[in-house]
Amino acid sequence: MAEHRRVCLIGAGPCGMSFLYHNQKHNAGEVVCYEKQSDWGGLWNYTWRTGLDEYGEPCHGSQYRDLWSNGPKECVEFPDYTFEDHFGKVIPSFPPRAVLQDYLEGRWRKANLRSHIRFNILVKNVTYNKETDDFTVIVKDLVNDKELPSERFSHVIVASGHFSVPNVPEFDGIDTFRGRILHSHDFRRAHEFKGQRLLIVGASYSAEDLAMQCTKMGSANIITCWRTKPMGFKWPEGIEERPLLTKIDGNTINFKDGTKAEVDVIILCTGYLYHYPYLSDTLRLKTGLRLYPPGLYKGTVWMGDGNNKLMYLGMQDQYYTFTMFDIQAEWACAVTRGDKKLPNRTEMELDMKKWLEEEALLKNCYDHITFQTAFVCDLAREVGCKYNLDVAALFNKWEDDKHSNVVTYRDHAFTSVFTGTPGIKHHTPWIEAFDDSLDTFVNQTPNK
């Protein structure tokens, strides 16, 4: 039985690392962080692997090699560790993958957080013990292929993400398709699709970005198709949008509008599942992707079983990312320390209800941004954060840019709200930038 505060943290991605960061800052005592991968970073720990990993466990990674940030870095910037702090200079606003990863790791390295993480450890089972008001956690040492003795914790923080387990629907006739079928989770290199005719199913971030990436890398042509509504961007030559497919017949795709097309590859950008196979049913969040998953006070504290000592980080649909995770982790850490007292159950339920009612009224991306800004600022207020985390104006401009021109939106420069230093432009427009190395981008050296 854990009589004192002893926190089990599941996942060493941006959310988990922010929890460790604030725990350390407050000298708050023991946190055991279990990470199934061999390194920190969560989704930012890029892997060439797909499907199952070297231990037969589902691959966590969903990022692709050629990813460039699809939002301005000024929207993800930590106020206490700016990009200028990290790189010692101003860099353009839409960095390639490796640059953002380096930035994140810089903050973690500076705080010396690595020693708190137990790598290659898979959490297998988490249950709540009512009698002792604590949790039993069973984990597996993947390298040595054995279960370790169970441990008890006062709190459990779930930070294992929700963009790792693909949602893969069935389509009529899909088993007759003779080409490659993959989910965006398993997309690694746009080069693989050079010269090929692609069908991209979906109308959210993955669909948008994979269409653009594959066009950039030389796919023959791309049809994206939507269920609810089209993305509606002014697509460059070679990309078109159609309503959802209805039937697949060999390599012929039939669409809802009666049109047909021959394609070589189907990429399912059909989203992800909330999947926590290690949590007992009474502790498990079941939701679709939304800005305010129900059942979480302040989007964080599990209101089901577990006496409010189980918390989820980063389970929202996301405009804000690193800064939202960070303020959420700071708040959660304060709760585990007892520095932030939770109100009584009725008050918590009323608070959730208020947010859910507001969420239900949102109509478009600008509303979403306003809502999530309020969510972030509310948490900031709760912990007495001295920074203003509101970057709604930047998000709004970014949406405008993207809707104005989806090819060039990454070529704009934004100004950091924390440093005030005006942004600079990358020397090469994104659509022509094939060198995504950190050196070229950060130091603005010529493309290699």
Place this chain on the structure above:
Amino acid sequence: MAEHRRVCLIGAGPCGMSFLYHNQKHNAGEVVCYEKQSDWGGLWNYTWRTGLDEYGEPCHGSQYRDLWSNGPKECVEFPDYTFEDHFGKVIPSFPPRAVLQDYLEGRWRKANLRSHIRFNILVKNVTYNKETDDFTVIVKDLVNDKELPSERFSHVIVASGHFSVPNVPEFDGIDTFRGRILHSHDFRRAHEFKGQRLLIVGASYSAEDLAMQCTKMGSANIITCWRTKPMGFKWPEGIEERPLLTKIDGNTINFKDGTKAEVDVIILCTGYLYHYPYLSDTLRLKTGLRLYPPGLYKGTVWMGDGNNKLMYLGMQDQYYTFTMFDIQAEWACAVTRGDKKLPNRTEMELDMKKWLEEEALLKNCYDHITFQTAFVCDLAREVGCKYNLDVAALFNKWEDDKHSNVVTYRDHAFTSVFTGTPGIKHHTPWIEAFDDSLDTFVNQTPNK
């Protein structure tokens, strides 16, 4: 607590179905079969899916759409349900996937076994209770996304296979490769690789057959590479063997013999892991692929924890398949019924030791066939099987044929040892047979 015989059977593939078959034949009482897929067949339940399935669980299926049997059907034929019994006629010896699947299902349908299977149920946890000498099994209803109340069983039969969880090693520089990388587990359609230059890593059945399939379907050229020894077949134009790769540098592969090659795709035919995430450590078989996995009396009864009431079916490396699974299941069923008494521990250990010593002396495929024939016939003797299951002569001829000509070995006709009816040849040589439909093959109608 389970005071009477109540068997938990995990998996409704060929092994599990054979257990149900013999259980029914003996009217032996309750068996609850949990199957995570939505249909029976195990690996024979072909799926277009790869990676994770619709519930976020690892896809079981490893078969590819264009698979044709790589051994003569006369080597897998059930003595009590021959191919002639099923199809009402003689058919050629190397059927495409759908024909073998139909044959298997025919036997299962005839015995009316479906009602014993609980589909879409994932086994999450199996533990042995020493005090009560039984097992607690926890399962998840995948469709309704919830854990079911735990159940107790007197015996557990593990029949979840060992060709479902890929073994995916790391190679120096693999993250610099710009093309597609996949394990044979995720190989579905040879069409996907038309016109492409392939590197196939491995020198066992998958490597051999994928090389041949891809050549047949029009890959540009194929290099296979081996770690221990080359396959050594007389390959057709377009396939060559090299020693193992040493380093990958972009799309350039470096081999141990100092040669280099540019390739578009890497297919890892690097085998599978024995992976039973649902078994507690003391019940879990840990082994590599071999003809006699240690720790299993008669290749079946777990000698570790569980008082010999946990059994594994089909965990051997396999020449024999359906008939071996069947006799093993018949034997295991007799043990669970108490009709077959296990000898004392010392005798069981001596018996295992004898087999392991023999296994250690085996030198080549013909030795392996002799060994596994003895293994199968030993089980047959144990249960008083009235059939002679020895098809070593057919296996030996098949090996000869393959080593003589890897392109044409599927064009030979074999004679059933049970019916004695001379075999017939398919109207089209395998290398030219692109119509793999059941109708064309079974009824010898013209290719469509």
